[in-house]
Structure formats: structure tokens, C-alpha cells
Amino acid sequence: MVFAHILADPSGGKLRDVIRALVVIALSLGMSWSLLFAQHQILPDFQADPSARVFHGRVYVYPSHDLAGSKDWDMRDWHVFSSDDMVHWKDHGKIFGLEEITWATKHAWAPDCIERNGKYYFYFPADDQIGVAVAESPTGPFKDALGKPLIGRNESSVRSIDPNIFIDDDGQAYLYFGNSRDKLAVVKLKRDMITRDGPIQVLEVENYHEGIWVHKRQGLYYFSYPSYRGDMTANLLEYSIAKSPVGPFEYKGVILDNRSRNVHGSITEYKGNWWLFYHIAGPSPYERRVCLAPLHYAKDGGIEPIKMSDPLLLDTGK
Ligand code: FUB
Numbered sequence: 001m002v003f004a005h006i007l008a009d010p011s012g013g014k015l016r017d018v019i020r021a022l023v024v025i026a027l028s029l030g031m032s033w034s035l036l037f038a039q040h041q042i043l044p045d046f047q048a049d050p051s052a053r054v055f056h057g058r059v060y061v062y063p064s065h066d067l068a069g070s071k072d073w074d075m076r077d078w079h080v081f082s083s084d085d086m087v088h089w090k091d092h093g094k095i096f097g098l099e100e101i102t103w104a105t106k107h108a109w110a111p112d113c114i115e116r117n118g119k120y121y122f123y124f125p126a127d128d129q130i131g132v133a134v135a136e137s138p139t140g141p142f143k144d145a146l147g148k149p150l151i152g153r154n155e156s157s158v159r160s161i162d163p164n165i166f167i168d169d170d171g172q173a174y175l176y177f178g179n180s181r182d183k184l185a186v187v188k189l190k191r192d193m194i195t196r197d198g199p200i201q202v203l204e205v206e207n208y209h210e211g212i213w214v215h216k217r218q219g220l221y222y223f224s225y226p227s228y229r230g231d232m233t234a235n236l237l238e239y240s241i242a243k244s245p246v247g248p249f250e251y252k253g254v255i256l257d258n259r260s261r262n263v264h265g266s267i268t269e270y271k272g273n274w275w276l277f278y279h280i281a282g283p284s285p286y287e288r289r290v291c292l293a294p295l296h297y298a299k300d301g302g303i304e305p306i307k308m309s310d311p312l313l314l315d316t317g318k
Contacts, residue, residue, distance in 0.1 A: 038315045039258070039280055039291045039308060042089055043081050048288035049110030049211065050277040051164070052268040055120075055138045058084050059270050061277060062113045062122070063290055070286040075108045078124065080139055086270065086292060095140035096122060096133050103148055104129055110211060110264060113138065114165045114193070116173070121145075121193045123163035123175065128153045130163045130177055132194050145194045151177060156185045156200045159210075162264075165189075166214040166245065174245050178202075179210035181228055186246060206251035207238050211264035214245070217274075220301055221245055224255060226263045235263040237278060239303060256293070256306045261285050267295055276306060 043050070046066035053060050060082045065075050077097030081089045098108050104126035111124040115138070122133040122142045129149035133142035151160045158178030167173045173193060178184040184205055188197040209228035214221060224239040237256040240249040256263065258280045265278030274295040279288040296304040 040293065040315045041289045042083075042086075042277075042292045043290040044091065045289060046287040047079070047081075047290045048262075048279040049162075049264045050266055050279060050290045051110070051112040051213070052266045052270075052275070052277045053113055053115075053138075054268060054270055055115055058082050059086070059268065060113070060138050061089075061290065062111050063279075064108070064110050064288075066286055066288050068287060070284075073109065073286055074106060077108055078111055078122075080113075082139070086275070092139040095135070096124065096142040098126060100133070100142070101126060101131060101144050103131070110162045112163050112165050114167060114173075116167065116191070116193050119193075121165065123150075123165050125161040125163060125177075128160050130160050130175075134194070150175075150194065150196065151187070151200075157202055158183050158185045162211050164212045164214055165193075166216075168216070168245055172245075174214070176212045176214055178208075178212065180208075182206060182208055184208050184212050184223075184225070201246060203247050203249070205240050205247070205249050208240075213266045215267050215269075217269075217297070218301065219243075222267065222303070223249065224265070224267055224303075226265075227254075235260055235281075237263050237265055237276075241301070252302055254305055255295075255303050256308060258291075258308055262288065 047063035048066050049064040051062045060080055062080050065079055077094045080092045080095050083089045107127050109125045113122045120135045120138050124131055130151035132145045132150045134145045135142040158180035161179050162177055164176045173189040174186050175189055176186045183202050185200050185202050187200045190197045207227040208225050211226045213224045221242045227236045227238045229236055236254050238254050240251045242249045260280040262281040267276055276293045276295045279290050281288050293306050
């Protein structure tokens, strides 16, 4: 498996060289195989909830911005990072924050972003409501498009957090969100990307907890999400599949156990290879780090589980 990942490296060989050197050192020193499964941190301390998007040949990661020393998820703004080789990441700085909105003052949590007709739409939760901001560039500056939430607090039976935006091949946009046991919500958006089109639907998805991420591959819809089954030493990213963007769903299994108190991630294709962006919690649950792992599909379309070591074997790339 490791060697398959090495061979699939699309970073022009840099990541492959690093991993190969690690393998050689580990083997020559007789070190544990677990070292080979170290988690590879890509963004600076502390970022979480990475939503990765490809815009015009470059990959952009929109994470939450955890605060060093914080005792709560009291984040206040968002940065964006980009790369064209998955190794070197540029911090474009703050793109949006609570200071730019009038309707919430806390909890700038997991965002997402998408392009339509040359504009970039940034969906963000703030104090259990979801807003949308718009910009001419993936790096902002973003402006609150509505001056009010797109999804209000308690509008459905799931919490109004963790937005994930998906545009299907027929052009229909779906905004997914929610934190609830076995349930997530979805609402269609009009082509302007800032107006709801129809009611909020609540979908039943086995083991779903929060952090929905939807991607489509070979006509199949993949719904990946942190499950509620994690405990203090293990958190699981699981997935279900469907033949339509609103189910029904077939539960498939676990993609990743990051052996940390919290996980949240996104799956994105870049230069012909698939990648899982995710975070691990640590040093505290409020100081998280964004990591990257290659993702592989089995012949039947299932996602091959990713084997991870203890987070203590974090490779920070320094
Ligand atoms: O970042 C704050 C919260 O932590 C997110 O909304 C959840 O998905 C979890 O990662």
C-alpha cells in the first residue's frame, strides 16, 4: 500500500523522495513500520476542517483557523492556502472574518468555497448559522453577500454548521450542512448561489455526525463524514455512497481512523490523483493540524481505508 502511494505521487516527485528517504532510513535502522504511516502536516499551526478545491489548475485549502492556546473553538477568521505541488503551500492571509459580518460574533468554524461563472462563493458557519460571502478571486477579499444568514439557527432538526457546497453535472447546486446523529441537511441553491431554491431536506445517513463532504466519481456520489463513533483515542472518517445527490444511501465503512479526538476532511482530485485532506487534534482539541494523505479506490469503487499511525508520529515537514 505504501509503495502504491509513493508511485502515485503527483507532486513531481518531491513528496515521493521524502517518503522514500523515510522508508530507507526506517528500514536501515530497523524502525517500526508504524513510522511509515506518519501523518503529514501541510499547513502551519493551527488550522482545521480543510475544504480543498481546485481552481484553474491550483489547489486551494479553506480551513478553520484555530487559535493557539485557546480553550474553546472560538475561532474568528479564515485564511486560504494554495499549492501547485501539494508540498509547498502559500498562505494568502485572512480572507474573511467575523468582523466582516453583522449577524454573529462567535464560532467562525468549518467553511467551504466554490466557483461559479467566475465568482467565488464562500460558505461559512458563524454561531450556528450559515452565511455566504462572494469574491472575484479564490483568495478574496470576500464580502458578505446577504447581510444576513443563508441558513438560520434551528431551521431544521440538525445544527446549522459545517456547510459543504456541491454542483452536480446538470448545474444544480446543493448546500449540505449539519451536525446530528445519523442525519444531515441539504437545500438546493439557485444559479446565483446565494438564494435557496426549495425546502431544507433532512437525509438519513448511517453513522453521520458532522463535517459532510460530497464528491462525485464515475457517476457515483460519495458522502464522507466524521462519525459519532469516535472516542477519546479514536475518531473515524466514514462514508456512504448514493446514486443521486439526495440518496438513498448505502453505508460503506471507515476511510480513516486518525487516532485523535477529532477529525474532519475533504476528498479532492488533483492532477489525476485523489487526496484526503483532514485534521488531527493536538496539542489540544482546540489546536488542530491539517494533514494530507493519498486516497485510492478499489476496482468496485470503494475507498481503500487509509492506515495511520499514532498522531505523535506527525511529520511537520520541518
Ligand atoms: O471547527 C469546529 C468544529 O469542529 C467543526 O464545525 C466540526 O466539524 C469539528 O471539526
